[in-house]
Amino acid sequence: DIQMTQSPSSLSASVGDRVTITCRASQGIDNSLAWFQQKPGRAPKSLIYAASSLQSGVPSKFSGSRSGTEFTLTISSLQPEDFATYYCLQYLTYPFTFGPGTTVDFK
Amino acid sequence: EVQLVESGGTLVQPGGSLRLSCAASGITFSDQHMDWVRQDPGKGLEWVARIRNRARSHTTEYAASVKGRFTVSRDDSQNSLYLQMNSLRTEDTAVYFCVSSRVGSVFDHWGQGTLVTVSS
Numbered sequence: 001d002i003q004m005t006q007s008p009s010s011l012s013a014s015v016g017d018r019v020t021i022t023c024r025a026s027q028g029i030d031n032s033l034a035w036f037q038q039k040p041g042r043a044p045k046s047l048i049y050a051a052s053s054l055q056s057g058v059p060s061k062f063s064g065s066r067s068g069t070e071f072t073l074t075i076s077s078l079q080p081e082d083f084a085t086y087y088c089l090q091y092l093t094y095p096f097t098f099g100p101g102t103t104v105d106f107k
Numbered sequence: 108e109v110q111l112v113e114s115g116g117t118l119v120q121p122g123g124s125l126r127l128s129c130a131a132s133g134i135t136f137s138d139q140h141m142d143w144v145r146q147d148p149g150k151g152l153e154w155v156a157r158i159r160n161r162a163r164s165h166t167t168e169y170a171a172s173v174k175g176r177f178t179v180s181r182d183d184s185q186n187s188l189y190l191q192m193n194s195l196r197t198e199d200t201a202v203y204f205c206v207s208s209r210v211g212s213v214f215d216h217w218g219q220g221t222l223v224t225v226s227s
Contacts, residue, residue, distance in 0.1 A: 034213050036152075043204055043217040044152065055215065087152055091213045094168045096142075096154040 002026050002090050006099035012107040019075040021102045023088035026069075032092035033071045035064055039084045048073065078104070109133035109216045111205045116221030123195050123225070129188040129205030129218055137161045137183040140208040143190050145201035146220070155203070156190065160210070173199075195225045
């Protein structure tokens with residue numbers, strides 16, 4: 001199975017900060033990487049697929065990039081509604097595997 | 108508006124069976140690949156099963172942890188997805204989400220989840 005790691009596991013930030021979360025795959029997954037946002041008690045929400053394609057309706061402050069097997073989610077200017085847990089997912093091969101999550105909380 | 112509404116979650120004893128359902132609206136259901144994803148309360152996400160769309164002949168995939176015990180199925184005429192869960196174990200306790208994926212994307216829309224608790 002492909003293992004996904006995320007760093008950091010948590011971070012504290014302020015409104016207006018630029019935030020970067022990294023996800024690393026244990027082997028090559030091409031661009032088959034997605035990002036999700038989850039708030040407490042809610043279902044995850046899709047943000048990005050194919051490493052850098054924004055889902056419909058997702059604001060452009062979210063962006064994704066890839067360098068080899070390392071993927072990055074960037075929030076350009078953190079807003080109060082962005083405090084949440086973020087997960088990556090590889091979907092190149094079965095079983096699909098999620099990263100352990102990165103919690104973004106208020107500094 | 109896309110809606111995925113799961114039902115069927117409840118408390119069940121180890122070794123028991125349960126069938127989850129998911130009713131879809133706002134999407135062309137037959138074109139979607141459909142998945143079940145679960146989440147142990149307070150923990151991370153685990154993919155459980157996929158059933159591909161009609162064009163891909165409704166073929167299925169399973170996580171190793173559920174293969175042989177769970178069966179995913181769909182009824183495109185009813186816009187419904189199902190998960191038959193047999194030989195349930197305490198480690199199957201989780202919120203189960205129904206998730207849709209259009210071709211070329213992944214996990215576009217999620218239901219609100221249904222809680223399955225396996226305990227004696």
